[in-house]
Amino acid sequence: MIKAEPKTILHFMWSYFDVLRELFDVQHKDGLIRKETLATILQRNKRDIKPQLIEYKLLRKVSDDYELRDVYYKLIEFVLFEFRPLLPEEIEKFGVSISDLFRNIKDGIHGDKDILIDRIRGLSSQIKEFADSVEKNSIRLLNECRELKSNVNQLDYREKIQRASFWIQYYILPLNSILDVNHSESITNKMLGISEFANQKRLAFTDEGIRQSFEKLYFQLIQTNDDLLKQSKVLTNELLPLIDRIRTESLILTGWITFLQSHNKIQPPKLLKSKKGNPYSKRVYLNTKEYFEQFKADEEAIIVDDDQEYETWVFNKTKYKRELIKSLPIDNFFDWCHEQLKDETSEITNEKVFALTGLLFDDEIEVNANPEMKFVSIKTKTSKLSVPILNAKKNGIS
Amino acid sequence: MEYPEMHRQIVDELLDGKFVLSRERHFDEIKENEGFYIDFFKISFNHELEINNEFARLISDETDENLSRDISIFFAILCYELDRQGKNFLDALQYSEFSMEEINYLFDNSSWIDLLQSNKQLRDSDTRKRFIFSSMGKRNIIDKVSDERFYFTPAYKVFIDFANELAGHTLNKSPGDSDNGN
Known part of the structure; x- marks a missing residue:
């Protein structure tokens, strides 16, 4: 018996929660609280509360050491959301008890009314515990995976791969098969069967009390099945891809780190060398030879002087500029060039046309292209030049 | 003899080391003339044609080892x-667009800075930009979005597969002998 009032115990827990949390952490890690550890924690917090911890039955003596009683341990675990991941075997046991109770309910359906109601209550309680365990496990596994992803413990990648594989192999996949509704032996599947049975009985049973018990069970099962479906989705849509990604990425990073650590010794992936010749490539000699050989003329070239006199033409810029300014505005500049040269020289050459083109860059002249970008041809002695139609006018005067 | 359409472009690009x-x-x-091209490149040049659902490329012993090493260092870092x-880097490589600013931030603050500074292609923002847009761009490993932005084409998978295989060898060879520079 506890002599203290319930409110006193809860007030005590509220006042000394920091100490209780430390004790919880120690037990969470080591499985129990050594008497020396208890003394150290109490001393560090300057709290002499050992008698109350015993009196209020928060602590239980285990030989010389202590442990938090299960009910308080679970309470602190719940409020801190720090659950120990349950092994699939620990969850599986609910499957066994749920099956046993269900079988007994079916077998004793026409038996004693009170035991039937107690069995329905027992089944309901097991289902609740099962659903709680699954939820706590999913939360815990999700936290573990997120911690692994952010690598709070600074694990190296090899260890990350091992940890990820460990969670997948021992916790996530087995939990997934417990929840897999398509698997005939899964607990979820068994619960669907129970739900169907409870649905029939809540409508058809003659005794009203039993009918109500089945009705309660039925609605609890509907809710639980919904919750389990959500948990199953968390596992398959979030947890498995997340941890699988951690494993794959850690594997790739292990490879990259191996490479970076000795990148000069490891052969990188093959990448085809481009065929374009480098000066130091082994083909460059033959390629260059081939290139120059194409210009090698077989016949000897002889230059023969002829006595013909050629016209010497010197571009008189001042004169042509004066002529041009006098003729402004001009609709077609190259036409003007052609006319000038035709009148004054014996032949029109490319050189003469290009020399006159230089006038376009004079500051006193403004040049505009024909908006339709039309081209005209000018015939020179050797070529036919295709030139744009350019309008020229005096700069600054419209 | 009739050659498939675009034969010249196919041959030019593949021989240029491009990922098609x-x-x-x-x-x-x-893809339609896979058999023909496998034989063509094998008989004419002794090159292997690798073709999957995402790209085609030539593989040969005439490999540009320096470029491949620099690209591998780039992806590794x-x-x-x-x-x-x-971040999930596999998602980032597959779906994200990168800016040079982001790349420079990552590389300038990398714990592999010594290795980067000794690498002529990756040591500063200018060389990195040239390396990404020119060397990797020419081979179709990246796609340019603008002067400052790009994304990776599926060609990056050649390098990820390489890292994966390397990890396989490492893990099988020497358990308990790793150091990741974390």
Whole structure:
């Protein structure tokens, strides 16, 4: 018996929660609280509360050491959301008890009314515990995976791969098969069967009390099945891809780190060398030879002087500029060039046309292209030049 | 003899070390004439044609080892730094667009800075930009979005597969002998 009032115990827990949390952490890690550890924690917090911890039955003596009683341990675990991941075997046991109770309910359906109601209550309680365990496990596994992803413990990648594989192999996949509704032996599947049975009985049973018990069970099962479906989705849509990604990425990073650590010794992936010749490539000699050989003329070239006199033409810029300014505005500049040269020289050459083109860059002249970008041809002695139609006018005067 | 359509472009690009990507029209030609091109490149040049659903490329012993090494270093550091930021680097490589600013931030703050500074292609922002847009761009490993932005084409998978295989060898060879520079 506890002599203290319930409110006193809860007030005590509220006042000394920091100490209780430390004790919880120690037990969470080591499985129990050594008497020396208890003394150290109490001393560090300057709290002499050992008698109350015993009196209020928060602590239980285990030989010389202590442990938090299960009910308080679970309470602190719940409020801190720090659950120990349950092994699939620990969850599986609910499957066994749920099956046993269900079988007994079916077998004793026409038996004693009170035991039937107690069995329905027992089944309901097991289902609740099962659903709680699954939820706590999913939360815990999700936290573990997120911690692994952010690598709070600074694990190296090899260890990350091992940890990820460990969670997948021992916790996530087995939990997934417990929840897999398509698997005939899964607990979820068994619960669907129970739900169907409870649905029939809540409508058809003659005794009203039993009918109500089945009705309660039925609605609890509907809710639980919904919750389990959500948990199953968390596992398959979030947890498995997340941890699988951690494993794959850690594997790739292990490879990259191996490479970076000795990148000069490891052969990188093959990448085809481009065929374009480098000066130091082994083909460059033959390629260059081939290139120059194409210009090698077989016949000897002889230059023969002829006595013909050629016209010497010197571009008189001042004169042509004066002529041009006098003729402004001009609709077609190259036409003007052609006319000038035709009148004054014996032949029109490319050189003469290009020399006159230089006038376009004079500051006193403004040049505009024909908006339709039309081209005209000018015939020179050797070529036919295709030139744009350019309008020229005096700069600054419209 | 009749050659498949776009034959010249196919031969030119593949011999130039380019990845021909599945979204390109001449990829379909290669795929449709896979047998022909496998034989063609093997008999004419002794090159292997690798073709999957995402790209085609030539593999040969005439490999550009320096370029491949630099690209591998680039991907190694990029993956490592993205992971350090808590990002899923495989998703980032496959779906994200990168800016030079982001790349420079990751590389300038990398714990592999000594290695980067000794690498002529990756040591500063200018060389990195040239390396990404020119060397990797020419081979179709990246796609340029603008002067400052790009994304990776599926060609990056050649390098990720390389890292994966390397990890396989490492893990099988020497358990308990790793150091990741974390």
